[in-house]
Amino acid sequence: MVSAMEIYQLLPREACKECGYTSCMALAVALLNREKKLEDCPSLLNPKYLEKFKKLKELLAPLEKASETGLIIHPEKCFGCGNCVVACPVNVAAEPTRCAVGLGPQGDRVILAVEDGVVKCMNIKECKRFGPNRVLCNACTVTCPSQAIEFV
């Protein structure tokens, strides 16, 4: 997954503060968190940075697929083992008689469920990584045997 440092190195690094941040590194982090767009950096739009702009666009493209919490699922890597479904604390709380004891969910209040052999993500707003009080829960990524789930 792309890092803030990689983004930073491709920015013009003129420290013009036009984007509203005090440093270019802060903008790099904001880009990674998808709080800002490349177009928010006026210097980058200068034709002399066209190459860098193109590279950055490419680098940030995968982030566009991520959900609001930064969760990305790679279905082609998923085994459908359901480890994340059973480990996710929101799933466990939503279905204490099913997900908590290893069974697949039946209701529609869960975040993760296995469908057609691979994991699917829904109700993303319920994820602990969402909203102002978010916590950096990583139950679904550490339990995945095939790196099919990651956070940006």
Place this chain on the structure above:
Amino acid sequence: MVVCTGCSLLCEDIELVLKDGTISQAKNLCRKGHAHFQALFIERTRPMIDGREVSLDQAISKAAEILKSAKSPLFYGWSNSTLEAQAAGIDLARRLGATIDDTSSFCQGILMELVLTGKVPTCTLDDVRNFADTSVFWGADPSNSHPRHLSRFAYYPRGEKRQKSYEEERICIAVDVRKSATARLCSNYYFRVPPGQDAEFIESILAVLDGKIPRFGDKKRMIELGTVLRKTEYGVIFPGLGMVYSLQEKMDLLVRLVAKLNEITTFMVLPMVDHYNMRGFNQLLLDETGFINRVSFQGGTTVHGPEQSVMAAAKSCDAALVIGSDPLSALPFGTARALAKTSLIAIDPRRSLTTDAAKVVIPSAMYGLEAGGTSLRLDGVKIEFEPFFKSELLSDEQILAKIKEAI
């Protein structure tokens, strides 16, 4: 709810939606199970004799004719059939004086025998979920072979005594030749054992448990492993094919290790059987004959031994009935060639190398979707299932009954 017959976990919480003759939605089915069920809709078998399509009745009478005139028929397969079909098969083999063997003969049979004859203690997967705090996957990679094993039983679910589950109360240990997908989840409890050196590894554990210095492997890591095993309250060893092929005739070492561990704490053994009802066949044959596989009923007697294994019998039989298995793809070339040369009868829902080479092909219904019955999960728990939808196709036991009737 549908029961998945994709592996020996026989998951019972599957929800399917059937639309226009295919499965349009499958909930809770893992990738392996999904592929298993989707395969139903491609390359189905048709009744055939010598590569020509015939009616089902013609194929069945031809099969009966071949078996009737055979002097030493071989019955092989069985791990992908229900208990009802297996019982019918054993009965038919007895009547015809045939040799009967299943896939356990060249894979997990040796381990299964230890479990079924009580030489090592065992438990159910529900016990694993409720009580186990240490699971050892040895020469097995359930993330690939039994995808839902860790999420349903061994590591992630909360159980009666394991409410804090993998976060605090459970440990998974992987012993393997490579860092498998499962080993990646075991973080620092992965122990790499080079191929064929499991015996030395066991001896090292035994030494550590006796308070001696281990001779094999990294001493510090071995002592660490010994400490984890000692501290375990309820441990389960899940041996896979990797262990079987590595230990071979030194399987008594595993028995010694388990006995030693049970002097200290509780440790169970549950072989990682692959096919969904291999354990069922082994149990049925054991109850009937005292042996789990490799049995010949020739001349009205019951003989068991290496000569009755599929490897040997394939070369000496004059007809073979293969059910729900593809030995021509799976077995060594010599055995496969011998089988292909005999009068081969294949009963299978799907096309395979074996059905392609068979003299007679009889299409059957797929268990779980088109036919119901009873099977033994890998821990011996009986799972009953109904067909998901109605099919014209006959189940294995119905086909065997028809063959028996024709004979």
